[in-house]
């Protein structure tokens with residue numbers, strides 16, 4: 001499976017949610033699709049699932065534009081943050097309806113996962129708790145067997161044990177039946193070990209796309225006196241700078257280059273910290 005986004009922009013009435021996004025991802029793989037609130041993740045995932053149209057540019061899967069392409073959309077399962085299950089349907093009916101839509105549906109897996117998440121198939125969606133609705137979304141995503149399976153904040157309301165079950169399932173499924181999984185979540189520390197590739201959206205633009213290995217080589221925190229740090233990072237793109245007690249911390253893109261300098265310290269940056277820096281930077285800009 002190859003997803004290609006070419007010059008993708010999306011504007012809502014008064015807002016440009018995505019600005020000229022270009023990338024290509026090839027599976028099977030587990031992708032972390034990350035960004036601060038409002039970065040444009042859900043908008044992109046809606047476009048990829050053919051639910052809305054781009055304002056400009058195109059998204060293709062295996063060379064075919066996804067918008068208005070029912071055959072391709074049957075191989076893309078989008079478990080959306082808002083879920084959108086029919087309230088009046090039972091769990092069994094919901095799964096049945098999905099089994100008609102997804103040609104590779106795995107009914108045995110769906111049954112097995114109902115037990116794993118302790119869901120009663122006779123219960124109506126209307127009477128489910130938030131966590132139970134999330135579990136139903138997770139079951140749908142895995143049982144769909146779709147070549148591209150997207151989970152957008154899949155575990156709202158689920159406790160840590162159920163979230164761990166989700167991570168275990170993801171690894172198990174990726175081993176037994178590799179697919180292109182895209183996971184968008186704010187619980188980054190928990191999930192980051194799973195990501196084989198990471199895409200970060202920032203203010204509607206693709207900030208970067210890196211493999212998990214590249215991450216630690218290409219993104220570094222440089223600490224020291226402001227003059228030493230500024231000298232060491234000159235010519236590099238910095239993402240965030242913060243001074244505390246006369247010590248400057250700069251988060252920079254190195255693109256694999258080594259950083260040399262006197263009296264500086266280099267530290268790894270976790271994905272979670274990176275998102276915190278980006279959101280601080282965004283807030284600072286919004287407040288100004």
Ligand SMILES: Nc1ncnc2c1ncn2[C@@H]1O[C@H](COP(=O)(O)OP(=O)(O)OP(=O)(O)O)[C@@H](O)[C@H]1O
Nearest residue numbers: 012013015017035036037038039040041042043044
């Ligand atoms: N239907 C809509 N109408 C108008 N503006 C919208 C609509 N959907 C999203 N937006 C705006 O587009 C921008 C991107 O929103 P989007 O939901 O794609 O971000 P996100 O990265 O998924 O955020 P979050 O992590 O909070 O879910 C935001 O500024 C949002 O307010």
